[in-house]
Amino acid sequence: MGASRGGDESTSSSSQARRISRRGALKTGLAGAAAGAGLLTVGGIPAARAAGSDRPIRIGFQVHRTGIGAVYGRWYERTANAAAAYINELGGIAGRPVELVAEDDGTDPRRGAEVVEKLATREQVDFVYGTLFSHVVIGSAPRAGELKIPYFVVSEGYHVASGKLNRYVFQPGITDVRSQITAVAGWMMGNLGKKVAMIFPDYAFGYDHRDFLSAAVEAGGGTVTARIAIPPTETAYSKYFPRIPADTEVLYHVMVGPGVLTFVREMGEHFGSRRPAVFGFVDSLEGVPMTSPGLEFLDGTYLWEAMPRQAGQYDTPHERFYRERVGVGPDGASIRDPKDVSTYSHMFGCWETLFAIKEAVEQSGYRDPTPADRKALIETLEGFHGFNEGRSHPQGPKVFDGRLHQCFGQQFVSKVNAGKLEVVHRTAIEDSRYEPAADYTKMAL
């Protein structure tokens, strides 16, 4: 499904005459796109000053190589490296090569803050990038703010858009949990039922689900029958399932960490064929082969996906290009190892964020990690209105809200059918918008 939209090569200045998305919000930026980057800006901010220094742009990559986020970290690293290699093939950022400086944070918030500091002060990177787990982002962001270094997270959490963090933190490459829930809650209640029991991880990311889904369900005339928080280090889940009331129509699940497979398997053991309708976030199954023993019970259940794991479900030339460059096969596993399943609904954020950085650097004329250049970069990025779909943004077109430092994009609902995820619904970007609660542009730099 889904016809191709936008240009093939949105980072190349030769592709300005592309077909632009139908979406009204994106149309605003046509003039800006002509400035050279496939990117939609307000009024034409001058194109890259470029050239001059040929010092590489050094981007600190805060990566969860170890700890509970390791599976995501591995794929984030592969994706980031693939994106950096592709950017360098295209001539780099503003004519300068891009260099990733990766550092493991152990998926640990305290270590995360130290990593930001090390990358900023010892490695003297231009920006820090790539953090996923929300508790690590929340632990690291204040340090990035103190060091006044732009910090690009790929985290999904609502913490960026909530206004809780600071002016240096951006999330231009992946949508946030609140917008994902806002986009799919209506579909879920319309198609599966209105009495919803929720299972979510017992920390910030899970609370975003709890709060925004509860609000969406109540707004849609439904009721939440149970809210079950599970500690992220939990290893046994059977004991949680009795708390789901019998009259529940929809079981809504989202789980992360090393126990996800056990979680889904035990859910199947518990309910067997007497299960309610099940709607989950694919986070519960990221990195897990759909053919794992015990997952048969997921057949006929629904999952939210940001980017369909199964090839052909969102078939665009950009998606095919991206899939090949990150080394993922048709079933979502690594081409080299069919057991090594990707985190396909999250890792595109690393790819797209790196291109957002490229575009912001080129548009702002950023050269060196000086306060003036950083200010220019931040203000330029805050002026962006979105990104066109293309090789640099293969998940789909994005709207960017500079006040929230957050992008918005399309979402997918997929049905599990014989161990494969088949897209049954695609949301529009407008479906995921909500009333902004913050304005970072009013904060001091």
Add this chain to the structure above:
Amino acid sequence: MSLGPHLLLALLEGLVGACVLALTALGLALVFGVMRIVNVAHGEFFMLGAVIAAACAGLVGDPPWLAFGCALLVAPLAVAAVATAADWAVLRRVRYDPESTIVATIGLLYIVQQSVLVLHGPDARAVPAPFYVRLDLGWFGYNGYKLMVAGAAVTLLLAVWLGLGRTRLGLYMRATQQDREMATALGVPVRRVYATVFALGAALAAVAGVLVVPIQQAHYLMGLDPLLLSFIVVIVGGLGSLKGAVIAAFVIGVSDGFVSVLFSPTLAKILATLLVAMVLVVRPRGLFGTSEA
């Protein structure tokens, strides 16, 4: 779900948890009882067992029962070998001094954990159970393999019990526990007893790890939780008392099951920790502990 099935699930979960906990904690209690050392690396032996099971599953592949059988043989032996090496290379060098061994076993914890991270990687690996039966109990389903885990754990506990009471090694161990100097004077090879006990404690943890891995997943950080619970059990039961450890494991495991199912797992952890605090205040030597050695 109505109250009856609710209680049944609580009981099942509690009993299975308690059996595994008893097996894990028994090793810790044994090591403390005989050697008077607090082995902080105990949870890592549990983790090693699970990781070796994952490696066996990777090497042997199908059928799962064969891989599981291999793991059940290889893991305790391999982990016992690691423990023996640690005993020889570290514990003996610090003369089993109680304070030094705490620091030494903390070091051992990190060495084992980080070695597994390097060799096995940071991923959680699923290991297929030797058999898969979903028992449909009418109100809910239950994994039949979990009941086998409980059965195997009880069998092993009985075997250790008999071994301690009926064998020469058991006699040596009890003699060393009661009075090390007197045992040495009577010709008990205390050094060898120490090495054996340390290896046995590690092997018990490893077996628990192998049994548990098909219902959890092998992960390099999985040793921390069982370590904490084992300490709680050993402190409540009475430091060094095997009977105390087993009884405390069942009290804590079953109550954890009930509180988790009926209220919340977080509350269960709070109550267990509170129990330790209460026991330390009211009866510092634990429920079955003898007076300070």
